[in-house]
Amino acid sequence: MRLLFSSSPHPIPTLFRLARSHRPVCSSPPPPTWRSSNPMAILPKSSAAAVIPSEERLATRFWIKYRRESVLSLYSPFALCLASGSLKIETFRHYIAQDVHFLKAFAHAYELAEDCADDDDAKLAISELRKGILEELKMHNSFVQEWGSDCVNESPVNSATLKYTEFLLATASGKVEGLKAPGKLATPFEKTKIAAYTLGAMTPCMRLYAFLGKEFQRLLEPNEHNHPYKKWIENYSSESFQASALQTEDLLDKLSVPLTGEELNIIEKLYHQAMKLEIEFFYSQPLTQPTIAPLTKQHDPEQDHLMIFSDFDLTCTVVDSSAILAEIAIVTASKPDQNQPASQIARMSSAELRNTWGLLSTQYTEEYEQCIESILPSEKVEFNYETLHKALEQLSDFEKRANSRVIESGVLKGLNLEDIKRAGQRLILQDGCISFFQKITKNKSLNANIHVLSYCWCGDLIRTAFSSGGVDVLNIHANEFNYEESISTGEIVWKVQSPIDKIQAFNDILQDCSNERKKLSVYIGDSVGDLLCLVKADIGIVIGSSSSLRKVGSQYGVSFVPLFPGLVKKQKEFGEGASPCIWKGQSGILYTASSWDDIHAFILGW
Template identity: 70%
Template sequence: MGAVPDAEGPARRFWVRFRKESVFAAYTPFVVCLASGRLELETFRHYIAQDVYFLRAFARAYEMAEECADDDDAKMSISELRKAILEEMKMHDAIVEEWGVDLTKESTPNLATVKYTDFLLATAAGKIEGGKGPIKIATPFEKTKIAAYTLGAMTPCMRLYAFLGKELQSFLDPGETNHLYKKWIENYSSESFESSALQTEELLDKLSISLTGEELEVIEKLYHQAMKLEIDFFSAQPIVQQTVVPLSRVQDPAEHQLIIFSDFDLTCTVVDSSAILAEIAILTAPKADQIGPENVNARKSSADLRNSWDALSSLYTEEHEQCIESIIPSEEAKVETFNYEGLCEALEQLSDFEKRANSRVIESGVLKGVNLEDIKRAGERLILQDGCPGFFQQIVNKKEELNADVHILSYCWCGDLIRSAFSSGGLNVVNIHSNEFTYEESVSTGEIVMKVESPMDKARAFKDVLSHSDNGKHVSIYIGDSVGDLLCLLEADVGIVVGSSSSLRRVGHQFGVSFVPLFTGLVKKQREFVDGDSSSWKGLSGILYTVSSWAEIHAFILGP
């Protein structure tokens, strides 16, 4: 990952807030092909010609910002940054000459380039939109703020390029001499460029010191707008070669259905649903002194329920760890080749454990007496992982266009909680496969209809959905976070792991499963694609792909 300034100033805060969006630039066909070293020369020539317009706009914006600054140190810093841009333009001139780019033939900027350069130069000229309309620059003092606004519109681009440079550097083999874009990558991953990016961020922080909260909000808005326009710029680069991203556009919807499966607890959610359901039961239960001796059928008191739940939770955690340890007897027993059959046998132990644990919950009566309306309200307030609802919403909105379907496979005890969590965001058409509470007049009996309580149950539900897909032709994606998802993750054409479950990785490694960062896997696929090898995704390859956020999943499947 690219570095960020040490001080907790606006530049760092803004980058942290919007860094997930940098993923959308990295996952564009242009950057993935560039990282693979197999980007078509004509595409790179076009990009270089377009980037010249960016650099010219940067040089002019620095010049305009320097005129607005009233501090000698600030003026000097802006002047130094402008000189760095001019040096970068010299590097571009060398690349232009090396690649034979004729700027007289490619002198027209494309729409994405124009949008950013117009935005930047308008900002530097003081034509800025605030929260209440255009900001009026009436006095010399107000004019000095333009320098800060201008830096706010430039800083994310510098940081984004430094971020991409560092990301792509990892794909350069020190001994490799035929990577066509080595010089470009080395420039943006260099210490000198990182220094320029940091200098820009430090200057933004300095120019922002005297600004009000409202004026900082304007800079944040400019920063975010610049980031989005930069991503649009990378997305707009014309790619004529076949690519592996975004997946939904690579696959022909007329031939293949896109079927997306996801776990729910801790994959979509921030907290586990079992704890939420138990908390509902505890909070809605009567106090001990409210239960009379004559009412023998009354619910347990909230204190008794709390004690029961704590005991059940502790026992579950202890036995789950013991079960995992029994699956992984020793490091020496680890196999190097993918052994799916051995994994299935091992997970039968986990299946038996999950069933025993669920039986204990039912027998305890902890979930008896919970009202359906309370469950629905809890679902509506359930916090989902950042980027998860937006991803599914876009899939649902484009369901027909993409020929896509979404299925949630979950151990959750109560499907109503999941349905409420998704329907509150307008996602009523997501298919839910989970367990279900039983009710009498909208009040839970404490019994649970168990449909999905083990890895084997999930795998069966997964295969059943695929068996009913259009013409049997499909591309399946499974997104999960735990050992219970392993079989589905491996059976899917693309298995994506979110989170950092150590038990998932330990069990996977024990049976020869490889965990590869998704972006790394895409670059490798792109190289194989161009080399003429099959780039199709196929299940049971023994490879799972890891991501750090839902933004990566969104960028990979749907693009920006």
């Protein structure tokens, strides 16, 4: 069980819904720490990103930092169609023609970088990498011969290809911000920087293709011989190409050793720019076939209605909201020797609150685990929505009893609304969550509605968290504190306490929606409490790694399919003439996403 730690020597146990996740300790960043009596100290100013050792390679740091760009490329319509084998041959020919222009620019850039390097080993390494590019050009020529057409000459350079090649060659020629023009370099060392900058602009492309090759190769059946692009996939997933990508990264590290922090920042900017140009390149490929991603591509706002539903705690947040409310209550409570004003709602002391929260949490965790075990069938059963619904009614009864104990304990008395709102402003949301909702709400032409269904005890916390991120056009369905002059009475207006409450709210929202347009519902959640909504939605997406959700779902016949492989399979069916209405609820299939970037790429694209 994860713990929240305060400045006190006594740890504060995690609150109720943290137990629901049953996630391993290493699966997410550790909870934040109280460092002062300021209730806002619970939340750090920046996202709890993965800590990267200082000795780790430069390219590895950049690759992790700009994961979003690689995901957007992976989920591009072109990549999905290629991976599925359904890509039209004309589109692939056009892509190959554009890629030849890329490779020629790479070969020339390596030539320029070799001239700038002042180390014999570096020159030799660059020369070997250039030879690899020339070999790749030969492979592309074999494609041209196989198809019997000169697609390179038939296809002019498109704007996305031109942007990248001009950017790369400008970098290799020394036209980099902060660097003197070639021919006017003050010292030979100044010239060597160009080699490092050039590798910074080339490395992400090599790593991206190595990444795509491996991802596509995993989806090939062992004896699959009729995949039209198997040769392409095998080339970029091959050990030799993976080694070339690694050699490029190693060389970037070597050339970057003598650079200053400011110069390393220049390399990072070049790396990021190259990644963005790669995204543009993939999304610019002209497709003449329908694709299932991005989901909004086939969306007609005149006829369709996109309904996005999301859980909040640990789906959107890094820390569970009940734990945050507990921390605020404990830190802002009166000390034993302080007299409370007669007009103020009576509160327990900090020590009493800490002890009470601990007892409630321990009791909840033990009984929750017992409840989960009690609703599991002895053997796996076929998926049946009604059977699952009946089982989760028992969990709903348990949740309501646990919530009643919280109210009766008085631990929520006396919380100040302003403290809660300040906590909401500093609340850390999962990377990519806010940008996803921002893009939907800002695109008025989508005709999309967003609904947040949450067990959170305090809707004000949710509203503040989203509004501080610039997302105000949300429909929040959560519980609400009762206040007297902005001070919590300890009572809660219950609206969404359980899986049954969530599915009832979900059904009511869909029922109230106009029937004049075709509805497509997407539900994003992370726990057992979301399970009924996940399987009822047309598309259910699981984020996170809740063991209890997997256990209950699997025993009741629910399948958990990684999102990208699932989309490749759907695209293959779509390419074989399947009905456009390929998404339907209660199929018993849920898609698992590793991050909000995957969800963004699937639903919204670039």
